[in-house]
Amino acid sequence: MSETAFPLSAETSNLKRSVMRDLLCHAVDPEIISMAGGLPASEYLPVGEFLDCIETVINRDGSRALQYSPQSEALRVWIAGYMSGRGVPCTPGQIFITSGAQQGLAILSRLFLDPGGPAVIEDLAFTGIQQVTRGRGAEIRTIPVDLEEGIDLEAMEDALRRSPTPRLAVLVPNFHNPLGVTLSAEARRRAAALASEYGVPLIEDDPYAALRFSGEHLPPIKAFDDSGLVFHIGTFSKTLSPAVRLGWIVASEEMIPTITAVRESIDLESSTLLQRAVVEFLERGRLEPNLERINDAYRERCRAMVGSLEANMGELARFTRPEGGIFLWVELQEQLDTGELFDEAIERRVAFIPGSVFSGNDSHRNTMRLNFSNLSPELIEEGVKRLSDVISSAPGIR
Amino acid sequence: MSETAFPLSAETSNLKRSVMRDLLCHAVDPEIISMAGGLPASEYLPVGEFLDCIETVINRDGSRALQYSPQSEALRVWIAGYMSGRGVPCTPGQIFITSGAQQGLAILSRLFLDPGGPAVIEDLAFTGIQQVTRGRGAEIRTIPVDLEEGIDLEAMEDALRRSPTPRLAVLVPNFHNPLGVTLSAEARRRAAALASEYGVPLIEDDPYAALRFSGEHLPPIKAFDDSGLVFHIGTFSKTLSPAVRLGWIVASEEMIPTITAVRESIDLESSTLLQRAVVEFLERGRLEPNLERINDAYRERCRAMVGSLEANMGELARFTRPEGGIFLWVELQEQLDTGELFDEAIERRVAFIPGSVFSGNDSHRNTMRLNFSNLSPELIEEGVKRLSDVISSAPGIR
Numbered sequence: 001m002s003e004t005a006f007p008l009s010a011e012t013s014n015l016k017r018s019v020m021r022d023l024l025c026h027a028v029d030p031e032i033i034s035m036a037g038g039l040p041a042s043e044y045l046p047v048g049e050f051l052d053c054i055e056t057v058i059n060r061d062g063s064r065a066l067q068y069s070p071q072s073e074a075l076r077v078w079i080a081g082y083m084s085g086r087g088v089p090c091t092p093g094q095i096f097i098t099s100g101a102q103q104g105l106a107i108l109s110r111l112f113l114d115p116g117g118p119a120v121i122e123d124l125a126f127t128g129i130q131q132v133t134r135g136r137g138a139e140i141r142t143i144p145v146d147l148e149e150g151i152d153l154e155a156m157e158d159a160l161r162r163s164p165t166p167r168l169a170v171l172v173p174n175f176h177n178p179l180g181v182t183l184s185a186e187a188r189r190r191a192a193a194l195a196s197e198y199g200v201p202l203i204e205d206d207p208y209a210a211l212r213f214s215g216e217h218l219p220p221i222k223a224f225d226d227s228g229l230v231f232h233i234g235t236f237s238k239t240l241s242p243a244v245r246l247g248w249i250v251a252s253e254e255m256i257p258t259i260t261a262v263r264e265s266i267d268l269e270s271s272t273l274l275q276r277a278v279v280e281f282l283e284r285g286r287l288e289p290n291l292e293r294i295n296d297a298y299r300e301r302c303r304a305m306v307g308s309l310e311a312n313m314g315e316l317a318r319f320t321r322p323e324g325g326i327f328l329w330v331e332l333q334e335q336l337d338t339g340e341l342f343d344e345a346i347e348r349r350v351a352f353i354p355g356s357v358f359s360g361n362d363s364h365r366n367t368m369r370l371n372f373s374n375l376s377p378e379l380i381e382e383g384v385k386r387l388s389d390v391i392s393s394a395p396g397i398r
Numbered sequence: 399m400s401e402t403a404f405p406l407s408a409e410t411s412n413l414k415r416s417v418m419r420d421l422l423c424h425a426v427d428p429e430i431i432s433m434a435g436g437l438p439a440s441e442y443l444p445v446g447e448f449l450d451c452i453e454t455v456i457n458r459d460g461s462r463a464l465q466y467s468p469q470s471e472a473l474r475v476w477i478a479g480y481m482s483g484r485g486v487p488c489t490p491g492q493i494f495i496t497s498g499a500q501q502g503l504a505i506l507s508r509l510f511l512d513p514g515g516p517a518v519i520e521d522l523a524f525t526g527i528q529q530v531t532r533g534r535g536a537e538i539r540t541i542p543v544d545l546e547e548g549i550d551l552e553a554m555e556d557a558l559r560r561s562p563t564p565r566l567a568v569l570v571p572n573f574h575n576p577l578g579v580t581l582s583a584e585a586r587r588r589a590a591a592l593a594s595e596y597g598v599p600l601i602e603d604d605p606y607a608a609l610r611f612s613g614e615h616l617p618p619i620k621a622f623d624d625s626g627l628v629f630h631i632g633t634f635s636k637t638l639s640p641a642v643r644l645g646w647i648v649a650s651e652e653m654i655p656t657i658t659a660v661r662e663s664i665d666l667e668s669s670t671l672l673q674r675a676v677v678e679f680l681e682r683g684r685l686e687p688n689l690e691r692i693n694d695a696y697r698e699r700c701r702a703m704v705g706s707l708e709a710n711m712g713e714l715a716r717f718t719r720p721e722g723g724i725f726l727w728v729e730l731q732e733q734l735d736t737g738e739l740f741d742e743a744i745e746r747r748v749a750f751i752p753g754s755v756f757s758g759n760d761s762h763r764n765t766m767r768l769n770f771s772n773l774s775p776e777l778i779e780e781g782v783k784r785l786s787d788v789i790s791s792a793p794g795i796r
Contacts, residue, residue: 004652004653005597005625005626005627006510006597006598006599006627007510007565008509008510008656009508009509009510009511009512009515009565010512011508011512012508012509012656012659012660015656015659015660015663016659037466038466039465039466040465042461042462042465043461045461045464045465046464047456047460047461047463047464050456050464051452051453051456051457054449054452055449055453058445058448058449059449062445063440063441063443063445064440065445065641066443066444066445066448066639066640066641066642067437067438067440067443067639067640067641068435068436068437068640068641069641098665099497099643099665100665100666102662102663102664102665102666103664103665106663106664106665110407110409110410111406111407111410112404112405112406112407113407114407114408114409114513115512115513117407128662128663128666131659131662131663132663135663167405167407199403199404200404201404227403228403229403229404241464241465241671242464242465242466243463243464243465243466243467243669243670243671243672244464244669244671245497245643245665245667245668245669254402255402258406258410258413261410261413261414261529262410262413264500264526264529265413265500265504265526265529265530265533266500266501266504266664266665267496267497267498267500267501267504267643267664267665268498268500268526269643270643271641271642271643271669271672272641273639273641273642273672274641274669274671274672
């Protein structure tokens with residue numbers, strides 16, 4: 001990182017400069033078709049309805065909506081009901097409100113991981129997961145991922161069994177970022193059992209669960225947790241709006257005071273105004289219809305992307321076919337390097353994220369992550385066409 | 399902290415369970431006159447005007463107000479102008495938006511401090527400062543505070559000079575929490591020079607600067623910073639609303655990318671909706687008149703508290719006479735223990751914070767912090783009267 005006249009902490013030197021932010025910027029250059037970011041569809045953000053909720057809250061609660069406040073009990077009640085409906089019977093006392101899923105990851109990492117301690121993550125993982133493990137100087141043990149099953153459970157068991165015992169493990173069960181793949185119910189049951197058997201806290205990072213647009217919903221890993229070792233993280237960023245900055249952790253009730261102390265040391269609390277407005281939105285029953293609209297759109301967009309990939313890159317690439325979420329994963333011929341193709345792509349006015357960004361060790365250089373949530377089907381088709389032009393004219397293509 | 403079947407990080411075991419949150423709860427029990435919390439006056443939160451700003455922003459910006467977004471450039475421009483007006487010439491590129499002042503402390507602590515590294519703090523310090531230093535296992539070197547000058551600069555120099563070199567120091571120059579005292583301009587100049595001389599990053603935590611209700615504004619420590627070693631933290635929590643969850647760091651421009659990486663690992667970003675609404679509020683010129691109303695009220699409330707203390711406890715206590723902010727500090731006879739008086743006070747329907755909470759080593763047991771910002775003068779007078787009844791009938795009083 002930057003040169004200074006004074007020492008920075010070891011942790012800071014382990015952190016990568018955020019790639020995500022740079023690449024998000026392409027999303028606001030109207031000439032570039034960006035499949036790089038992770039933005040929900042702007043057209044389906046419930047702008048008018050959410051404003052109406054804020055008005056109701058402020059007119060009703062007055063200054064209480066702008067004051068310091070304990071976490072919204074009504075929000076914890078709603079989330080506990082929602083999680084119970086997903087097969088995780090829990091009480092409001094087990095729900096902790098965070099500022100988005102990333103803060104859940106940061107809190108739980110602080111809770112379990114000492115610098116240098118072992119952490120188990122998937123060998124392709126969202127950069128935010130890498131920042132709270134690799135970025136904190138953890139001894140990283142990776143679980144190989146695959147494009148069909150998601151993870152190799154035997155490798156996971158090996159990683160958990162080895163001494164010293166890992167301080168935490170992280171999995172993304174639904175519509176994995178960056179892969180788009182989903183763990184089977186049996187794999188979830190097995191992952192929870194492994195956490196219990198080896199006594200390792202297992203963080204289930206689950207931001208995309210509600211974005212299933214085909215197939216059947218599966219119970220979270222937390223639904224198979226008998227030992228209290230699974231910590232579930234959810235968020236409203238992709239289902240309602242990223243600007244509410246609200247997510248949650250489901251944990252055993254006795255962990256909540258410790259989680260509270262860690263979180264207060266970070267930023268005291270989340271906005272009570274936004275918590276109250278989200279409660280109003282939820283209690284009006286607006287989330288379900290909003291999700292239906294979103295998932296209808298994402299189904300169409302994902303289908304357009306898969307169709308275009310099949311039509312234009314069927315011979316050039318393997319790719320995942322997600323049943324939900326916002327990303328899919330493309331593997332090119334082994335000798336290609338998407339990092340090298342990136343500049344050419346930008347020149348052709350199309351953007352993606354080179355897959356090596358998610359590896360932490362610069363491997364998987366022949367891969368890329370594509371986002372389909374924030375582009376119309378027409379732009380997706382044009383974007384994939386541009387991308388296939390870049391790839392098919394790459395030096396070394398066979 | 400709580401017992402678990404798995405190890406928690408060393409950092410977590412250093413954290414105290416938050417006392418602040420428990421004591422805030424008394425603020426919502428209408429029978430108790432709470433001088434415990436740190437809440438701004440609820441009556442002066444600009445409820446209607448802020449709602450109007452949100453409406454303007456959402457009607458104008460639509461979905462962009464609910465999407466992921468880079469930090470608001472307009473907000474950074476405003477803050478840079480504001481800080482320049484306070485004697486800290488700076489560019490928007492030197493401003494980093496945080497979720498309140500506590501997040502500024504957490505980020506800068508992550509940036510400089512390794513677990514076990516030396517940190518210099520005042521021997522009475524806001525619990526949030528203790529959590530990001532003591533709570534991270536730092537080797538704490540304290541600067542004695544006093545009720546007249548604020549800090550002992552020679553002791554500060556000793557603490558900075560000792561080997562190994564401290565990784566950071568933290569001062570609260572204006573209307574200190576918990577003491578209510580203010581550093582002179584000369585002390586600020588000297589503190590900046592000491593940071594430079596010993597090469598120690600100095601964090602200036604300055605949440606109350608704008609809440610001056612008597613005397614003249616003084617330049618921040620950052621105004622005397624020639625070396626780039628002073629990091630200034632500000633916030634809108636006390637001047638506009640805690641629920642906007644917005645504050646800032648002023649740093650050298652080359653530090654901003656590193657600060658960004660640390661912050662993104664914690665919670666990605668602050669709400670773009672709230673950033674835009676605050677910009678609207680600021681650009682309408684609403685902050686100044688809002689501050690005038692607040693400071694008129696706080697002047698009256700502080701005067702009521704000081705007057706009541708003089709009338710009821712003149713023989714029983716020494717106390718500070720702040721020129722701004724929201725707290726004052728009371729020292730009782732040495733043999734008294736405010737922790738022991740607390741339950742009796744609650745029974746008499748009055749609350750304060752025992753001073754030992756701010757010491758980190760359970761010293762200063764004969765002291766207490768009183769808040770005057772969120773009570774009417776009448777309630778303050780009644781509260782101090784109840785308190786003096788408790789104290790004057792304490793066992794051991796002389």
